[in-house]
């Protein structure tokens with residue numbers, strides 16, 4: 202199945218092969234830039250009927266730079282196709298209630314919630330996503346229970362993964378750090394010590410509505426410091442306190458909200474990638 206260039210330059214060979222494919226009706230496109238043909242055209246169709254098993258015409262996944270992981274000393278680099286919401290320098294991607302300018306303190310590559318800093322709301326709206334957030338709870342710790350290092354990562358302004366200092370600090374389990382607040386505790390408590398940088402890597406798919414009717418709930422998959430704490434967990438509804446969560450119909454996009462709960466929690470290296478289907482460009 203593999204054709205070599207046979208003396209032709211790869212580009213020229215691809216051009217010839219492409220032209221031949223067009224003459225043949227255009228259906229058998231050459232997939233690769235170097236002119237090689239890949240895959241099979243005599244295999245069964247996969248469910249859905251669009252692509253055959255090992256179909257070489259199937260679009261090649263987009264090539265990206267994967268970025269680097271963070272260390273305690275330094276934030277990592279986001280993947281090249283991520284939308285960066287905070288890179289340690291400024292709050293230009295954020296606002297607060299009523300569209301007013303964000304007031305959190307930015308220094309040393311992170312932002313910190315000041316006294317009466319207010320909620321942080323991303324200017325860009327998104328729904329289904331891979332979201333990366335890093336945070337550090339105050340060191341030395343102050344307060345206990347829900348009063349220690351409280352903040353929150355709230356996707357679409359509704360679906361919260363709790364931020365709290367639960368390093369040797371117990372609270373109600375469905376409200377501890379990395380809980381789906383008010384619904385599910387994390388599978389394990391993977392908290393680092395106060396002052397240490399921690400990571401959330403979240404895969405979120407938003408709910409879908411048909412008019413007023415919920416046709417598909419939201420789902421959360423969450424890694425806390427690299428540890429799986431929610432595995433494609435069905436979300437019961439928007440975050441609420443001392444009440445049952447419910448869904449209220451909304452669109453497919455909303456802002457990311459970082460909660461000010463009165464604790465000087467720090468954040469750095471915040472980015473997301475919008476989730477798409479396999480064959481979407």
Ligand code: MG
Pocket residue numbers: 351352353363364460462
């Ligand atoms: Mg909170």
